[in-house]
Amino acid sequence: MQQIINAIFRNKNVLIYLLLLLFALIFLNNRSYYHQTQLERLGLRMSGQIFEFQNNTSNYFSLQKQNQDLLEENRLLKEKLTSTNSIDTLSNPTFAISGFTYYTAQVLKNSFDQARNQLVLDKGSIGHIEKEMGVIGPHGIVGIINETTPHFSSALSLLHSDVRINAKLLKNGAFGSIYWPGIAANRLLLDGISTINNVAVGDTVVTGGMSDYFPKDIPIGKVVNYKLLPSKRYYEIEVLPFTNFTALEYVYVVKNNNKEELNQLKP
């Protein structure tokens, strides 16, 4: 014991230096958004490598299941393709301006047990991934890209308490915003739906066209429960997401080609 205390006293300058340095680094991290993102990027680069290795190994064992999912998705897409072809796209202005480009990516790391969950994807700026692009899974929306390095990118999951996305009810187009209140990975809340609209359990919730990140009508989930807010003017609707956030493998990253142009119109 005496020796430990002696050792501490002998090295007290080094200890104090390290302690104060740590404090200064925390200070730096909290005070400057620039330094925060740079440090995050460094962390992302390191963890990206590790998770890529881990994922490559574990992926191999779930190939069968993934193939089935892909087949199923292909089938759905083909169905959709045939149904869109029957619409006259040229005379319909919404199709003409809906300029979205899709990129595929693989999920390296995915958390769903924190208040602010994030995903790490295996593609970065070299793979055309940019900040603020939307992320869509095979069953519905997943999140928004918030940071990229040349080979990796991280996305805020829809299960991130700061993310709010414009959403609407498929059947009558009433829109509000959807967010995650925390707690369970399979409950989202949709608010801002006025009581003049009709809501029923089982209704489908899809993205509204007002978000810059996602094309409209991408599925989000279905209504499992709803209640009136005390003001009696808005509903608070519980939504079960179609995406299983605990088992994500492949995702699509969506780029809104018209975003810059749209931003110029905004105040």
Added chain:
Amino acid sequence: MVQEILKITGQFLLLILLQVLIFSNINFLGHINPYPYLFFVVLYRLDSNQTLFIILGFLMGFFLDLMHQTAGAHTIATLTVCFVRPTISNFAFGVNAENNHAMEYGTKLSNRITFLALIVFIHHLIYFSIAIFNWEGLRYIFLNTIYSALFTISILWLTLSLFNVRK
């Protein structure tokens, strides 16, 4: 002893004020500023309490960061240079390292210049590295370090020569 404490406190506050009010607003050729608050690091007696010196260095950087609205660059740079000062003084003065007033009495000119330049260069290099914090800005970090360091060293040297009449 009390006199010593008062002297250090006065020096400490005066240097912070001078730095914030005058020297950080020089903006020579657009962006080059000297950081003569390093006077404190240079003048602190070599035989005084090193632990206190580290804490004071930290506080000085911290106050400057708060006043400059910078994130933490002054703190880390000043703290580090205070921490490594014994090594620098050993290197610069060699056998004369026991001399308590490093910059004042009877040391060789070359030793004093080495001591001063090392402190200023190390401090500025750390400061600009953290302030810019980007690999692409490497050239900018070095240029800024060199220009600002030359500026700081000349100011420190001139002031020391002015007040250093007791030989």
